[in-house]
Amino acid sequence: MIRWGLFIGTTSGIVLGLYMWFIEKITGDKVYTLLMNVDFIPWFGSIDWPVLMEWFFHMIISWVIGLVYAWLFMYRLKPAPRNQWMAASLLTAPAAFTYVPLTLLALKETPAVTDVSAIIFWLIGHVLYAVTLKKSYDRFK
Known part of the structure; x- marks a missing residue:
């Protein structure tokens, strides 16, 4: 379970980090800096x-x-696709909604709380993270 969970976390974390880095480089919106x-x-x-x-x-x-995520499907939930998508969404949602608190707490320059494009990029990145969680599960099993 540990190896499985670390694989899922690694692939998802890399995808999110690279996405945010590319978005910041292309648009100048400091979403990677915020992450x-x-x-x-x-x-x-x-x-x-x-x-x-x-x-x-x-x-x-x-x-x-x-x-x-790995623990849920080894010990608590049937690994049906619906359960996998629901778990990926529920585990990712809290991180997706950290945009405003992280922006308000940040000391260095990050996007404004009202920066609509940065918020959209942030949310897209976290949807991508949830998709990668689920797809990484499929690759590992």
Whole structure:
């Protein structure tokens, strides 16, 4: 289960991170910066983290989500496609709705709370994350 969950979390985390990075590079909307930002966390915020550490923090969260997803289908839910989509959506939704709080808490420059294009990119990225969770499950089994 651990290997399975880490695979699911890794693929989903990489897809989301790369999507946000490309969107930021192409449009200038700082959605990747927002995704990787930890400057508002006490103690963490006072450190200028290298890019690889920011990726590591992002991946830790993705690994936890991947492990929960794998655990659900090994021990709690029948792995029917409907259950897989529902679990992927429910596990991703809280992260998708962090746009406003993360933007308000951020100390560095991130998109405005009212930046409609950045919000849309953020939501699309998290839908992509949910799709990747489900599809990664299919690839691993």
